[in-house]
Amino acid sequence: MFSSKERFAALFLQRLEMTCGKSFKDSTKLDQYKTLGIMVREYISSNWIQTNEKSRSNSGKQTYYLSIEFLLGQLLDQNLINLGVRDVTEAGLKEIGISLQEVLDIETDAGLGNGGLGRLAACFLDSLASLNLPGHGMGIRYKHGLFEQKIVDGHQVELPEQWLKNGNVWEVRNADQSVDVPFWGHVNVSDQNGRLTFRHEHATLITAVPYDIPVIGYDTGTVNTLRLWNAEPYIHHHETDILSYKRETEAVSEFLYPDDTHDEGKILRLKQQYFLVCASVKSIVNSYRKTHKSLYGLHKKVSIHINDTHPALAVPELMRILLDEEKMSWEEAWHITVHTISYTNHTTLSEALEKWPIHLFKPLLPRMYMIIEEINERFCRSVWEQYPGDWKRIENAAITAHGVVKMAHLAIVGSYSVNGVAKIHSDILKEREMKGFHILFPKKFNNKTNGITHRRWLLKANPDLSAMISESIGERWIKQPEALIDLKSFAYDAAFIEQFQLIKEKKKQELADIIFCTSGVVVNPESIFDVQVKRLHAYKRQLLNVLHIMYLYNRLKEDTGFSIHPQTFIFGAKASPSYYYAKKIIKLIHSVADKVNYDPAIRGLIKVVFLENYRVSLAERIFPASDVSEQISTASKEASGTGNMKFMMNGALTIGTHDGANIEILERVGPDCIYTFGLKAEEVLSYYENGGYRSREYYQHDRRIRQVADQLINGFFEGEADEFESIYDSLLPHNDEYFVLKDFSSYLDAQERIQSDYRDRRKWSERSIENIAHSGYFSSDRTIREYAEDIWGIKPME
């Protein structure tokens, strides 16, 4: 099909007429996109079947990665690249007058995630398939992904996202593998020959229908599966109010919750969690039963990983199957469960730790609750045996206490592995947040520093740079990203540097065009592109960045002798719709932009841009065009970050705190190739524990701080006198929980170092290339290999 451009072109025209029922001349870009997508699916179909058979019959083990989010982005281009048919496709389409790029641009992002956690799951799928590992994703087929963001007068407005509007060429509906998920009702307990049996009666059933998406590995025959569950009415449902039943059912897979690192605590969210878990665990067990008579050896052939606590009900659900359906003893069932499930913790922010009120939980999931109570009782008893009389220890570690179910505690007790996502984060888990559990289960805890797939974030997003890398060090890096280290010798090669700079300039010009088209702001492509793109959150401190811009503005206005290399500050960020403070920061960025961008006294030296609707496809255009990567979270708060790695891989230099994976970037590139500043995690944590920080002192003693803080409320932003009061209050009356003012001065120093270093472009480029050379460690191939070897015990197929 893709053997030559002529053959491809002929087949493409034939398929176009067949699938769209139109002649080529009447076809739209969407028709062409669909045709190409269908051809790719057809092309991989036998490999998909084979991978399925291989992993089923495989005497080895399989992993199922359960995640409430998969932030996939677009799939067509990556699939063409991974199959090695992109060039022939582009050439074939060109023959018949079609631009591949225009066809690719038609695809809407699959935005089934909020940010880092969902994107991590997507990167892991690519690495699993590319490493020939038997690992499959399971998630929810939300009808609407993360909201589309519009900016109106500087304010965020949310619109429902519509990724399925034009259908989805990648999915296959497998209704024959549907499973039913019970909610509500009650549990009937009876004694049958001395064994208690449990029947869930009068439940409301929802049918989970799987939609399977192929996950195509790079240059390999492996095609794994991402299974997304759709909630549909149970056909034999008997209830009088059929319409409201239908509405409530469909609501379960209708919307992705738009919260990032925040616990919503709503009943619909709990329904989504059990829907995902129940459907996934049942389908895993069904597939295992096809080749095994009993479930006694399940943990030897199956591993179930839970991405954060959202799927933590996998623990009681697997127990339920083993106890109620397989009639195992508690001890047998528990042994299998705790040897099947592993768990990744993503945050230590207390507002993100899931806690379900028992009064909501118990009626919705009565059998789950019974099993959790039993797990809790046995766990507490074992702690008591180890530490008799230590009530405090038991109270702190209990799974249910004070009227809530603590999902992280359930996940830790019910799994054999608990990992954090960067060294510092794993250490904080062990030594502070989960210290009690670490003492009880020292061997469960481990670290797996996050990674990103370099095949999307470098090979696909930056084809020019990728080609140049391959010309210099060969193509080995695409399968073995650690080979990027060979670039080190080119970091000081004049011809290489010159070509690298040309590519960066081209990417900056392309982003400047996007900025102009979407926001109307003209930016100077020769300015420093200083970029902060990530979800909007107080701990990520977009505010620190903004206050620095206000300081620069003030300085340029007051001191005509002061000059800088032109700098463009680029933001992209969605705020959770209910997060009032975050939305105010978006408004503030726009108000600062309006001040700065049009003031002639600034001489165009600084520009501020907010890119609307930050998402994967836009991110792919931003990273290659960036000079400076803003990773300025309050130390200890950002578990890892993955945006930092995408920037690094494209040659941006990091300005960052000693937080998350920034620390490991520093360890690799060395202090000359990164701009670190600010409080250390221990200092932040010690302030939280012992007090002693008074933001007002920094306000009083630093004129620069006083000026920018006052400008939030003194009419500096004309007609918006009250708009930013809550931001001002967060900094002063509320004593600046995130240490923005404390870190302000050292952040300015780091920015000044950037200003002075950027003047020596050659040196700057050397540092960029050093960053790329060391970025191989941050490929998710490395991360996934570690999971496969240390946690899951799975091996490459064949």
Ligand SMILES: *Cc1c(COP(=O)(O)O)cnc(C)c1O
């Ligand atoms: C990588 C990525 C993120 C995570 O960014 P962080 O800086 O690590 O918070 C969020 N959203 C999108 C679209 C991404 O691609």
